[in-house]
Amino acid sequence: MLTVLTNENFETEVLGSDKPVIIDFWAEWCGPCRMMSPVVDEIAEEHEEFKVCKCNVDEAPQLANKFQVTAIPTIVMIKNGELAATAVGYMPKEELLAELQK
Secondary structure (H helix, E strand, O other), X not given: OEEEOOOXXXXXXXXXXXXXXXXXXXXXXXHHHHHHHHHHHHHHHHOOOOEEEEEEOOOOHHXXXXXXXXXXXXXXXXXOOEEEEEEEOOOOHHHHHHHHOO
16 A cells, blocks of 8 residues: 655654655656556555555645655655665666665
8 A cells, every 4th residue: 555645644654654655755746757667556455564655746845855855756765753774766676676675
């Protein structure tokens, strides 16, 4: 299941999660983001051990700034409320999962 992340629900959805959280920072106009979207969707469907969220950087620029997102797509992993890993750009699902779980 995917959660749309906003400034208003960040604390509840991310900091309040008992699972590691994957956040996909993306934008409508970003071609690589559109390529990455099905990969993130598959992870959400196949990996119940993670909470998967998507954050539109145009709608929640404060969250993008909080995570110092300077290029998209940027995927981050949050564990116990702390930034655990970051991946930038398109990558296949297996590579993304490996990068986030280092």
